Amino acid sequence: MTIATRRAQARALFDAGVAAADPVAATTRALVQSPVPATLIIAVGKAARGMAQAAMAACPNVPCLIVTNDENAAPLAGAQVMAAGHPVPDERGARAADMVIAALEGVGAGDHVLVLVSGGGSALLPAPVQGVSLADKAAMNNLLLASGADIMQMNLVRQQLSRLKGGGLLRIAAPASVTALILSDVMGDDLRAVASGPTAAPLGTKAQACNILQSFDIWEKCPRSVRDHLSGVDTATDIPRADNHLIGANPISLRAMAALVPDAHVIADPIEGDVAAAARVICDAAAPGITLWGGETTVHLRGTGRGGRNQELALRIALEARARGWTAGWVCLQGGTDGRDGPTDAAGGLVDSGTLGRIDNVAALLANNDSYAALEQAGDLLITGATGTNVADLGVLIRP
Template sequence: MLTRAQMIELFKTGVGAADPRAAVHNALTRTPLDVPTGGRVYALAIGKAAHAMMSAALPLLPKPDAAIVVTNYENAAPLEGARVMAAGHPVPDENGMQAGLAIQKMLARTRSNDVVLVLVSGGGSALVPAPVSGVSLSDKAQVNDLLLGAGLDIGTMNAVRQHLSRMKGGGLLRMAAPAQVQALILSDVIGDDLRAIASGPTVAPIATRDEVRALLATSGLWERLPPAARDALTREGDTPPLPDAQNRLIGSNQISLAAMARDCDGAKIVSDKLIGDVGAAAEEIVQIVREGSGPRVALFGGETTVRLTGTGRGGRNQELALRVATALDGVAGWRFLSGGTDGRDGPTDVAGAVVDGDTLARIRAANGDPAALLADNDSYHALQLADDLLVTGATGTNVADLQILCIDA
């Protein structure tokens, strides 16, 4: 069985395979940006990997007329040739609002022979809120909290966000018109639906307003939305057709899983769609251990959801790991890692956790009550007591989550 250190190194292999610098460099080297004679270049990067993507792009571009990077606070740093703006994630903040205004101002200068290069990565949806008229930042934050707390999948959340934003669901294309838009996209979405990555600033929306209203009603969230959000989702009026764009996918969760499988003898990808409710995902992992039916090193990729019923602190990877440890309490011969490739699991400072059959014993030895902590969605403090948290720091990339399950031969 792999040691804890070996599992962490294998996880880092997966993260490294999603290196945004290499992905952007390869894409622009293979297909250089085509700028018409006399045209200007504008560059924009949004998301958790925005800084790294822009740093790779700038040396390969004609000197941009302007370049803006919008990323989370942990990944923000000065970058020669670009204006770097840090904003809140996962909850939008005022700095994100200012970033949206700066982008709109930059794109208002474009002409028909100009090219706008857009570098998109996960997290862009929250980082650049740009709410529609009548909706405040506070309204957007409240909607975001409701969606996260309801355990909705990323596609559903983004379907709602798109209709509350001037930039999402292709809104960026309208801002950039009449310029040509070329986008390089690093996917944090399972299945790589471009409409869901950063809420699809350069592609058509996921759903219509009617469909979004029905979805929210079915989820029991419609009446809980701020009145301004409900008003925005019931407005009449036609939406003009979207301008065209060239969208290229340059990195994904599947690429990371393949790199991990190559790097570890005997490792096999069991699922690249570990999604949905975290409890069901945990049971899938637990059954493999109980039945001894899988490979000795089983790899998973995906993005689970957590329905919040408590007031504790944690994230989907920590809760998944704690649920597995709870179900296999005292069972020897297994070890499980679950981590977010961006290095941050939910509103915490860790990527996830590495657990085994003795995790709950360590929590109890530190005077913690595992069941009570799990019931309160307080996986962070439970795993902190066990010294099982996975700490990587911000990675500069984001291709959803990776999991490793090791079983003794």
């Protein structure tokens, strides 16, 4: 089998994983199994438009507000589609959040709100608490993204700075009934963390948020308004009840990939943590044949380059393979299921045994967090375009 054939096979497996998280199909199945008498539909996240399309077919003539990222913000008849900034919140997201809050404040005891939640919703729907500006919240997002904190830690902090996150949406919608269909991009599928849990209890307290920021040595870099708010007294954590349903997740997509190659080795535990350590874990597990995994790693930003966790992980796997003296002919794909890795147009990287030979000074590029430039030089960027879904990251390694 040639490298070109293996690269095509890796891409086909990744595409199967993305297809298994199709938001239209997942939402349709959920509403067929458990119909919802919706009087208002709120959809937020990278998969919001697809989920809303299915919900509107099941609940015709119901008002629908959609907040999603630019790549997925195509018009949808009968719905109001709003694009917002991701991964850093912007004014468009703040205006969209105001419109969502106004719609929720207009429902009553006889109403039923159908909330469609997917990854990315945390940044897309910023509604800062009183005293914290949008600029301060955007600054916090940048600090968190560069800190090396994992998604649970970041979302715990974000919840404490938002009127909608950590069950805030439920408080605003009360006393209306709320059903949420959730497409998870979080390892372990803790619904409190997906889009920072608008229909779930908060992950923690202000004090815990302070501890996280201090542990990553960014507390003093936080805006004063944020430090003042997090240093205050915690509010009650009780929230109204919601009927939450998980309809798509990383393990589901991983199983769909594995179904295509029954003899593949599937890494059981999600691949998480620092990308350098993650590369070693993957290569330790990868015997000859096909190895599959899912997860969501972190990158500690030290340089000024462009890239993302998937691009950097792909390069670090190439470095590990070379250090281990692997036989020529191996191929590895590492990609984000949303089609966008960091602030770039790439989903990740598709590398092989010849990748490093096509890059000038890969060590310097990685030291500057410039994985995009390195993979672009090698011709190994994974470009998929926006997929309309988001269930974290998937990986494929094929060894002869």
